[in-house]
Structure formats: structure tokens, C-alpha cells
Amino acid sequence: MRIRVRMMGVLRKAQGNKEAFLDLPEDSTVGAAIKTIIAKNEALIGMLWDQEVGSPSPNALIMLNGVEIKNLQGIETPLMSGQELVLLSVVHGG
Amino acid sequence: MSVPCNRCKVKQSTYYREYSGERLCQDCFKDTVLDRVKRTINKYKMFEWDSRIAIGVSGGKDSLVLLHLLHMIESVRPKAELIAVCIDEGVSGYRDEALRLAEINCRKLDIEMHTLSFSALFGETMDAIAVKERELGACSYCGVLRRRALNEAAKQVDADRLATGHNLDDMAQSVLLNILRGDTNRIDSFNPGGQQLGDYIRRVKPLCEVPERETTYYAFIDDMEFQSLPCPYADEAMRSDARRFLNQMEHKRPGIKFTVYQTGLKIRGTREGQVMNRCEICGAPTPGKICRTCELTNS
Numbered sequence: 001m002r003i004r005v006r007m008m009g010v011l012r013k014a015q016g017n018k019e020a021f022l023d024l025p026e027d028s029t030v031g032a033a034i035k036t037i038i039a040k041n042e043a044l045i046g047m048l049w050d051q052e053v054g055s056p057s058p059n060a061l062i063m064l065n066g067v068e069i070k071n072l073q074g075i076e077t078p079l080m081s082g083q084e085l086v087l088l089s090v091v092h093g094g
Numbered sequence: 095m096s097v098p099c100n101r102c103k104v105k106q107s108t109y110y111r112e113y114s115g116e117r118l119c120q121d122c123f124k125d126t127v128l129d130r131v132k133r134t135i136n137k138y139k140m141f142e143w144d145s146r147i148a149i150g151v152s153g154g155k156d157s158l159v160l161l162h163l164l165h166m167i168e169s170v171r172p173k174a175e176l177i178a179v180c181i182d183e184g185v186s187g188y189r190d191e192a193l194r195l196a197e198i199n200c201r202k203l204d205i206e207m208h209t210l211s212f213s214a215l216f217g218e219t220m221d222a223i224a225v226k227e228r229e230l231g232a233c234s235y236c237g238v239l240r241r242r243a244l245n246e247a248a249k250q251v252d253a254d255r256l257a258t259g260h261n262l263d264d265m266a267q268s269v270l271l272n273i274l275r276g277d278t279n280r281i282d283s284f285n286p287g288g289q290q291l292g293d294y295i296r297r298v299k300p301l302c303e304v305p306e307r308e309t310t311y312y313a314f315i316d317d318m319e320f321q322s323l324p325c326p327y328a329d330e331a332m333r334s335d336a337r338r339f340l341n342q343m344e345h346k347r348p349g350i351k352f353t354v355y356q357t358g359l360k361i362r363g364t365r366e367g368q369v370m371n372r373c374e375i376c377g378a379p380t381p382g383k384i385c386r387t388c389e390l391t392n393s
Binding site: 008009010012013050052053055057058059061063066067068070071072086088090091 | 096106107108109110112117120155306307310311314315320321322323324337341342344345
């Protein structure tokens with residue numbers, strides 16, 4: 001399946017582009033997509049994933065088709081081809 | 095598939111508030127943030143019906159959300175006035191982008207924007223200060239000087255209030271940091287409603303009860319453009335530690351940031367008000383003899 005990934009805020013700078021398409025195996029979840037994104041760009045690890053807690057960083061807001069993933073099934077939320085995943089850093093620095 | 099909004103029961107929910115258990119659609123989410131900010135303003139009697147309010151706009155999502163919310167809230171008070179005050183610290187690249195975003199939003203809302211630079215006020219840019227040999231981290235200088243600059247900018251536009259975009263996370267971090275540093279003076283002055291001190295304009299924090307995740311989500315659903323550059327001097331390790339700790343606690347125990355914030359207010363309520371002196375150099379209110387701005391600029 002193919003999903004669209006849009007980075008916003010400081011994540012966009014770290015990623016180097018505003019949006020990209022991500023090819024994933026069928027039956028993938030949001031968590032699998034995030035891990036794939038991190039594997040491609042280590043600079044995003046600290047911004048997207050809290051390794052101590054083993055879940056997305058509280059500094060990251062993650063939306064699937066505009067719905068925050070905590071309002072779905074969190075990182076276990078299943079993905080469907082054509083969906084848009086938005087990753088947004090809460091931290092900006094005033 | 096998400097469940098229906100708990101509030102309107104019509105639209106699909108898009109946001110889950112862990113600390114309250116609410117699932118809200120985008121419209122109800124925005125309404126509840128607006129209601130909370132209105133309640134905060136009323137609770138602390140932040141504004142008069144005819145206040146001239148300077149809004150500290152950095153171009154970050156918190157100050158832009160504040161700008162939009164105050165524009166909505168104050169539009170029903172024809173005598174109230176809003177003016178955006180922006181500080182150009184002189185951080186190449188970073189602040190240029192932020193000022194551009196501030197300008198776009200001010201133009202959209204038809205709010206006048208006034209900019210004051212560190213170089214005009216202190217004779218130096220933050221870039222110049224950062225390369226000097228110094229005792230403290232760059233953030234410590236920037237924070238103190240920016241606070242002074244915001245006050246000066248607000249005075250320049252004849253404002254009687256200065257509203258800043260500090261959110262619940264900022265407030266909870268400050269409570270924790272002041273305890274960790276043993277800074278009882280600052281705990282005494284922990285007051286989101288601010289107070290008038292001499293010719294220091296009353297500083298108010300209308301977003302003090304809105305978590306940072308919510309100001310971010312608000313900015314996202316309102317389609318605001320986000321700052322993409324991190325501040326190159328963002329190195330205040332102790333605040334980052336406090337932020338990380340509070341975020342992990344919030345993850346395990348939703349609502350803990352509100353508890354820490356409320357604790358700050360309770361501690362302050364049990365202590366006598368701080369006696370303020372006048373800085374011997376510039377006359378600004380200070381608990382000691384010399385204010386922090388003069389300490390830093392003279393060192």
C-alpha cells in the first residue's frame with residue numbers, strides 16, 4: 001500500500017521535504033509507518049519516538065486523515081492505501 | 095473509524111483529551127479551547143472592556159493561536175484594541191521566518207504589528223551575544239532580554255496589557271523549575287493574571303490552562319503555517335529536562351500538568367506577596383537591588 005506522509009514544523013526541516021509517499025506492506029499500522037520513517041532518517045528518532053516509554057514522543061502530534069491517532073487505536077491503528085499521515089512537532093521554541 | 099463527538103454528538107470526533115476523557119470533533123475542540131481561554135480571562139480579570147492589549151507574537155504556534163483567539167474574543171468589545179508586538183532578537187534565519195509568519199497572520203486579521211529589535215534596544219543582536227564568552231546559556235539571556243523588550247514594545251504602542259502565549263506546559267515547567275532551583279521569589283510571583291508594577295505593563299497569560307498539544311492541534315486544524323526552523327540557541331537543558339519529565343508523567347498519569355500548575359498557584363497563595371524594589375540602574379521593578387536585565391547587559 002502507499003500512503004502520503006506530510007511533515008510539519010521542525011520535522012519538515014529535519015526530513016528535508018514537506019511531504020513524501022511511503023510504500024508499506026499490506027496490513028501495516030501507524031506504528032509500522034513511523035518506524036519505517038525513523039529507519040530512513042535517524043535525525044527524526046528523538047522527535048518522533050520516546051524510546052524510554054516505547055511509544056510516539058509526547059512532543060509529536062500524529063494525525064491520520066486529520067484525526068489524532070490517540071482518538072483512534074494509537075500506533076495500532078491500521079492503515080489503508082491513500083491515507084494521509086501528518087507528523088507535527090509540538091516543540092518549536094518561541 | 096472514530097466515534098461521534100461527545101459534545102455535539104453529530105460529527106465524528108478527531109481529538110481525544112486523555113485528561114478529561116472527551117472525544118471531540120474539530121469544531122467542538124475549537125469551541126472548548128475558546129471557552130477555556132474566555133474563562134481564564136474572566137477568572138483573572140485580565141482585561142477591561144476598553145483595554146489596549148499588546149499581544150507578544152513570536153510567530154510560533156502558541157502566539158499565533160493567542161492572536162486568533164483574542165481577535166475573536168475582543169471583537170465583541172468595540173472599545174478594546176489589539177496590537178501585535180514582535181521582538182526581533184537578531185537570530186539569522188530563525189527569526190526571519192517567524193516574523194514573516196507573524197506578519198501574514200496580522201495582515202489576515204487586520205491587526206497592526208509593531209516590531210522592536212534587540213539591536214535597537216540593547217545595541218546587540220542575539221547572534222552577537224551568543225558568540226561572546228558568557229556564564230549562562232543563550233536562552234537565559236534571550237528570555238530575560240526578550241521579556242524586557244516586550245515590555246518596552248508594549249509601552250511604545252501605549253498598551254495597558256501585554257498578553258503572551260505561555261501555555262499550560264510552560265506554566266507547569268516553570269513551577270517545577272522554580273522548585274528545583276529553590277527560587278522562592280519566582281514562586282511568589284507565579285501569577286498568570288499578572289500585576290501592574292510601576293511602569294511595567296501588566297503581563298497576562300490567557301493560554302495558561304491550554305496544554306501545548308492543544309495549541310498545536312488548534313493551529314493545525316485552523317490551517318496555520320508552522321515555523322520549520324528550530325531556534326539554534328535552544329539549549330536550556332534544565333527546562334528540557336523538566337519538559338521531558340512532565341511529558342512522561344502526563345503519559346502515565348493524564349492531568350498531571352494541571353496538578354503541577356494548580357500546585358504552583360496554591361503555593362503562591364500561602365505566601366506573602368513579594369516586596370518589589372526599584373533597580374538602581376534602570377528603575378525597573380526587581381526583588382533585589384539590580385534587575386536581571388541590567389545584571390546581564392552589564393556583564
